[in-house]
Amino acid sequence: MKANNLLEQLPTDLSLEVIENIVTSDKVRIERIVSLGHTSPELGWYDQEEHEWVMVLSGHGVLDFEEGGTVHLKAGDAINIPAHTRHKVLATALDEPTVWLAVFY
Template sequence: MNNLLNKIPDSLPDELFEELVNTKGVRIERIVSHGHTSPEQGWYDQTEHEWVLVLSGFGVIEYDDGQLFQLKHGDYLNIPAHQKHRVAATSSQETTVWLAVFYPA
């Protein structure tokens, strides 16, 4: 049996992206952050929708129009395809574990 909150490295120099499922229509990832943010020079602009859930810690998603979404334990957000976004902040006090589901537009 697997657990999304287990096997978290003690040290995370970079965000950790782990693909859990990849089928023709759906991709599911576990993302682990600890004070990480998106690179300053770019925004994510994906061809698929992304549904994200915060399992532990917190994260702030920013859209390119300035909207901010503060997600804590149990909060989720659906990000439409081609909605430019970035991770503006994650907790530096505890590990943030995200579950991300990517599905066709």
């Protein structure tokens, strides 16, 4: 057994957002997402079949919800997004990587 630190060994090339599976099973998927100024595409919304619990480990991000509301997340903040809640990422930190921990269930 070996412990992993999710804030270490960050990708050096962040020209694209990096999504890494940490744990996968039939009922849950846990990802580390590393962003640097990345946002959702202009057109369209995420509309996922799964619930998503997401936490910002470092940096910050801004989520927008189609039914209204914008949520600003800083390190330590978390939010649960029910399945089919249409949302997008409006902003992530430009001066440091934003590291997200996302649990899909």
